Amino acid sequence: MRIALFITCVNDTLFPRTGWAVVRLLERLGHEVVFPEAQTCCGQMHYNTGYRREAQRLAVGFVRTFADADVVLAPSGSCAGMVRDNYPRLGEPGSRLEAAVAEVAPRVLDLSELLVDVLEVTDVGAYFPHTVTYHPTCHGLRLLRLGDRPQRLLRAVRGLELVELEGAAECCGFGGTFAVKNAAVSAAMGSDKARHVAHTGAEVLCAVDNSCLMHIGGTLSRQRAGVQVLHLAEILASTEEEPASP
Amino acid sequence: MSATFMGMPAFPEAARAATGDAQLRHNLRKATRTIRDKRAAVVEELDDWAGLRAAGAAIKNRTLRHLDTYLERLEEAVTAAGGTVHWAADAAEANAVVTDLVRATGHDEVVKVKSMATQEIELNEALAEAGITAYETDLAELIVQLGDDTPSHILVPAIHRNRSEIREIFRAKMAEWGVPAPDGLTDDPRALAEAARTHLREKFLTTRVAVSGANFAVADTGTMVVLESEGNGRMCLTLPETLISVVGIEKIVPTWADLEVFLQLLPRSSTGERMNPYTSTWTGVTPGDGPQEFHLVLLDNGRTDTLADQVGRQALRCIRCSACLNICPVYERTGGHAYGSVYPGPIGAILTPQLRGTASEIDASLPYASSLCGACYEVCPVAIDIPEVLVHLRERVTEGGGHAAERTAMAAAGWVLEDRRRLTLAQRAAAKARGLVPRRLPGPGAAWTDTRDVPDIPAESFRDQWRRRESGAPGRNERKKRGGRR
């Protein structure tokens, strides 16, 4: 299958290795990954902060860039959620944007949806001999309704031990500009999340969103908790020959 | 609304102070978690919760889209049943109506059933100015009133107080208002409840005028509905000669049969019980049973402004259960006072700025008092999409000219992100400066680095690496086994 990668601006700029993990994984499974170079950003930060016009312009760019793609993979639960859940609110009724969104948005998937629902695979042949706990990000949980897809993928990884995270469904406190606008509350939430993660005794915290991982990981790192954070794609791309480092 | 809450700092500032209060954090954590678990268990019990929730939302939508029809129908039914209906466009009008009604009875004391609407209009203060004393009779409201405090939760207004604080308030203040606290009062909740019983019983048995709100007002029958637990509501609704109910115009349900939905949704969502201990319903006056004079005051006070907003309108579906407060990770850490309104938590963050507007600093900050995690929407028994309304109100704030510096930065970011060439250049500039990023950032960035490390910026963006791979040239980071530390 030919899969268009929407890397997302955060991954593009700060976490290219997540992008390469996706490419390695999908190519290993026999699929073709294309990267439409006109892509930029889904506009989530603008939309969520109240800058609708900027978000609309970015949405126009997105639907134009991915108009011809059969399936668009966004390795970020919140960006996929932005397109699927919020883009339909951005186009004025009867507008070209509204029509284009109705076409494109349903084809935008998170990695676990692509693997489990479209490619119908849960054992991706990965090897990762470490203890892992999983944080089901808010947008993955409540917008995309990923359910246990990520956990099913993780459980099928050879050598991986998945441990439960207390208070898993609770927000980590990132929330985009919330982390800066309400820094004290964001930090208090992040600190509680980091404490729960540390309590699991896991070596690695996994999620489908690098933004949340940046926040929780930054807190864990500041607290010298000794827990590393990895995007789901990096664990699933990991093999004996090319292991991901915890 | 709101002399009491005027001069409140914006949410972030009040929240920062609250997150530093260890006792408050402990009280809130314990209380919200207890009630959250109870709610989950009793909601789980009903296999058709999703259907009930959809019905609840639809009934309220039907009401709101035809509110003029239902208001007139309600007025007609209440009048036919022997009640009198009054209309109030704002708090001042409502307070004047109630004050005049109380004066007309010749009494200068009223007992009150916990009511959000009367808190919103600050009725007690208005009555006090007219020389009328209002006694709050709900235990938590009593604690708040005696402590000269403001409520911090819709359902459990004294959630921020623990038992020893409550004992101190009772010992210090009960005597000023009536029957004093007994000697040797302990901080056992049973003993505290008993002290409240004794203190209030005198008021119940002697006061001739009561003021209440209503959870629901049934348009086709003119029936008022009040849900409560302690029996203070029954006392106020049954024993006095005159009953005055101040009810927001959005509290209407069209028919009596509609209550079959809400009497399932509300108790399970609010107290986490299958049913609250007491529910009273009354229709006008009943000869020989209960108050022989009944006045209904229909209150607008910003509700029609809310109704006019097609996205924000859904906030008027709210049945004040407070499930959204109890699940909210932000509320759990800040408590209710930080929201600067009688409506705290997620529902307050969308209701207050609509009722009051977004002109003041606190009101403009409320739509941002959320990480948009969506937990509130999930538990809302009438499916109010709180995150959607929050974002909508953020648009109103930014379009209203607020946040000038941010507006410039956002426009600049939008300009960069709209075009891949500009984005590429920005990424390359960031990568070049990567060695210069300090562990602690100055300015607004400090909000991040006070508690969190920043990730290392990679030498090359994904798109640059991809282009290299496509052109066959070896990339600097491509397929390297170890990426940067986050």
Add this chain to the structure above:
Amino acid sequence: MSASREHVLARVRAALADVPRDEKPEDVTVPDDYARSHDQGEPIGLLVDRLEDYKAVVHRVGAADLPAAVASAMAWRNTHRVVVPADLPADWTSQTATRTVAGDELDIDELDAVDGVITGCAVAIAETGTIVLDGGAGQGRRAVTLIPDYHLCVVRADQVVAGVPEAVARLDPRRPLTWISGPSATSDIELDRVEGVHGPRTLEVIIVE
């Protein structure tokens, strides 16, 4: 006053400018495919379970044994004087030694001086453990079941329904209704539940089958 009425109604209508003029309330569809009851078990057993969960005291008796059950409850509570609605069936209290006073004749202070109250009910809801009084036969006016500290309520098996919708359908909204689910309670102090605040602190229920 009427100026405010017209003002508020005009504001409501202006706010609803987006609603098509020819739309009727019924055009807003309300799904009604939710369950009328929830298959949580045989109704009377369920009612007992729910009432006991609220810390109410519950008995199940045959019709012939009701007078003895009432007498035994009165003796156990050590009551001397209880109030009853004037139309309470006389045989219910035929075996108790406790003096009964007709509620209609007592004012608030006198009600405050009795040891308890005995009534029937209009409907009982199994799933929620709720008893509904409507002021009808054997129930008296609302103050009678409110002021005394102990309430003994007799529920006939044919008054028990499974869920809330059936109860709403059976009840007449023109009557003043009191829905009672266990004794008075509060959770206002640290969410610790305390039974017994202002309403009767003890609720005892006899179910007659």
